[in-house]
Amino acid sequence: MSSQPLGNDAPGVADLLAPEKLLAAIVGHLDHDSPLVSGARELGDLHAALLPGYLDAPRRSTDLDEVTVRRQIAGVVELINSWAVFHLPRPTGARKHTHSLGEVISHVAKTFAEVWWTVRRADDEQLRHEAWFYLGQVREGYADLLADIRACRVELPLGIGLAP
Helix, strand or coil, rough: CCCCCCCCCCCCCCHHHHHHHHHHHHCCCCCCHHHHHHHHHHHHHHHHHHHCCCCCCCCCCCCHHHHHHHHHHHHHHHHHHHHHHHHCCCCCCCCECCHHHHHHHHHHHHHHHHHHHHHHHHHHHHHHHHHHHHHHHHHHHHHHHHHHHHHCCCCCCCCCCCCC
């Protein structure tokens, strides 16, 4: 594949979620029939389910154990990776990224769940501030990755089914 920038209207690239839309999808404020939206939402719920005493438990069964939840996370990551294989460019000569698209979205969802848990539970204002700041850093890293994908400056790994 060519390493020419693709722009936002290239097939697949246009379907990538902008950072604010990804966060909206994770919390369930984005209704769209897209594997990325539904995957982000599911990952948000699943990562939240792993937090102790999380108030906004996922809409899934409450009797899920940690191993089951981690397997489900891996399954959603693989679904997103499968989408990416068929919709994102594979530029030759681009720098290699260390994480697949599914892993990146899972990381953003996990970070959001942990930050929201911290903000709702921590008494320390500084800790809450640091949590929001960290989420901002993760959001900016995701935005930079999108720019690199659109400009064909990065090649994401395909992802493999690793055990949780």
